[in-house]
Amino acid sequence: MLDDVSRRARLALDPVGIDRVDVDEALLLGEPAGLEVRVLEGAVDLADLGAGRAEDLRDRLAAETRIGALDVALVVTLLAYAIVSGLPLGDTLPFALVLLVASVPAALPATFTLAQALGAQEPAHRGVLVTRLSAIEEAAAMDVLEIRQIPVLQDNYVYLIREPRQGAVAVVDPSVAPPVAAMLRELGWTLTHILNTHHHWDHTGGNFALKAATGCVVVGPRADAERIPGLDIEVGEGDFLPFGETQAQVFDVPGHTRGHIAYWFADAHALFCGDTLFSLGCGRLFEGTPRQMWESLSKLRRLPDETRIYCGHEYTQANARFALTVEADNARLVARSAEIDRLRAAGKRTVPSTMGEERATNPFLRADQPSVARAVGLPPSDPVAVFAAVRARKDKF
Numbered sequence: 001m002l003d004d005v006s007r008r009a010r011l012a013l014d015p016v017g018i019d020r021v022d023v024d025e026a027l028l029l030g031e032p033a034g035l036e037v038r039v040l041e042g043a044v045d046l047a048d049l050g051a052g053r054a055e056d057l058r059d060r061l062a063a064e065t066r067i068g069a070l071d072v073a074l075v076v077t078l079l080a081y082a083i084v085s086g087l088p089l090g091d092t093l094p095f096a097l098v099l100l101v102a103s104v105p106a107a108l109p110a111t112f113t114l115a116q117a118l119g120a121q122e123p124a125h126r127g128v129l130v131t132r133l134s135a136i137e138e139a140a141a142m143d144v145l146e147i148r149q150i151p152v153l154q155d156n157y158v159y160l161i162r163e164p165r166q167g168a169v170a171v172v173d174p175s176v177a178p179p180v181a182a183m184l185r186e187l188g189w190t191l192t193h194i195l196n197t198h199h200h201w202d203h204t205g206g207n208f209a210l211k212a213a214t215g216c217v218v219v220g221p222r223a224d225a226e227r228i229p230g231l232d233i234e235v236g237e238g239d240f241l242p243f244g245e246t247q248a249q250v251f252d253v254p255g256h257t258r259g260h261i262a263y264w265f266a267d268a269h270a271l272f273c274g275d276t277l278f279s280l281g282c283g284r285l286f287e288g289t290p291r292q293m294w295e296s297l298s299k300l301r302r303l304p305d306e307t308r309i310y311c312g313h314e315y316t317q318a319n320a321r322f323a324l325t326v327e328a329d330n331a332r333l334v335a336r337s338a339e340i341d342r343l344r345a346a347g348k349r350t351v352p353s354t355m356g357e358e359r360a361t362n363p364f365l366r367a368d369q370p371s372v373a374r375a376v377g378l379p380p381s382d383p384v385a386v387f388a389a390v391r392a393r394k395d396k397f
């Protein structure tokens with residue numbers, strides 16, 4: 001895990017892309033900002049380049065890089081952040097020193113605050129700083145909760161999560177047991193919890209087998225207790241589920257099913273929302289009304305921008321095609337859709353996205369926007385009706 005954190009921090013601190021990273025794009029695109037440093041000019045993605053070409057590019061860009069005082073501010077902020085967050089200083093310090101040396105002979109101001117550093121620089125530099133700091137925060141979040149994604153069945157995602165200090169391990173919505181058991185063995189993790197978001201078989205099908213094999217406890221919605229196989233702990237709106245040294249806040253989010261819940265790990269910036277909110281979509285209304293679903297989504301929409309959305313299915317590309325029929329003029333949606341096509345063509349996952357991205361591009365979170373109301377020919381004053389119309393249109397899409 002520490003290797004993972006330091007690798008991410010190292011990637012974030014690599015001086016590639018400086019002067020080329022646009023702040024909005026960096027925050028918008030793909031993985032939470034900073035995990036991949038993207039060189040937007042020519043749409044080059046370093047993660048996709050072979051090692052040789054990446055090295056060339058790195059050298060070329062590094063030669064053009066001059067940030068100076070900003071790096072001093074970054075180093076100070078970074079070290080302070082690392083100390084406060086308990087990140088391994090042994091990994092952080094060498095890169096901080098490299099940055100420091102690279103910033104000579106820039107003038108060294110007496111003091112810097114984060115706000116000054118973020119506020120005073122020109123946009124491109126600010127983007128780099130934000131990107132780097134996001135990566136450090138991301139590494140800190142992964143320090144709170146390690147997350148592994150297991151694709152199963154046709155398009156389901158099962159998640160394994162581990163709180164590293166006490167070793168609590170949960171599987172979220174295990175549709176099937178064997179791939180989960182195999183991944184647990186591979187990681188050397190011992191399952192302590194099953195977290196179910198709702199009763200559908202493709203989210204609970206592995207409950208009995210995993211519980212029998214490990215003796216873990218099953219956590220699920222109080223409102224649907226009788227339909228969750230092997231349920232031990234019932235939770236609902238406002239509950240906090242302790243998980244090692246962290247905890248999950250539970251939200252009731254009915255609509256897809258009447259008892260659907262979501263788990264929000266605030267410290268880890270992670271939301272497990274099953275089939276309520278998808279990347280660029282939302283679940284079908286099998287047991288709920290449009291008003292219930294709109295209220296559920298509105299609840300989730302209030303979570304911070306950096307919240308990563310770990311949803312139950314890889315539906316993003318089809319969702320993007322539909323979303324474009326609603327908001328063809330939404331520039332962020334158009335850009336995101338192109339990025340999704342690129343990722344899928346390369347066989348990559350599009351989940352998790354972030355709440356910031358979803359709020360800006362997911363039509364089902366935007367039923368109170370005039371552009372979305374216009375698309376379905378309704379006044380913007382009634383978001384429930386707009387949401388219902390968009391959902392109905394998607395059902396036939």
Ligand SMILES: [Zn+2]
Pocket residue numbers: 198200203256275
């Ligand atoms: Zn479902």
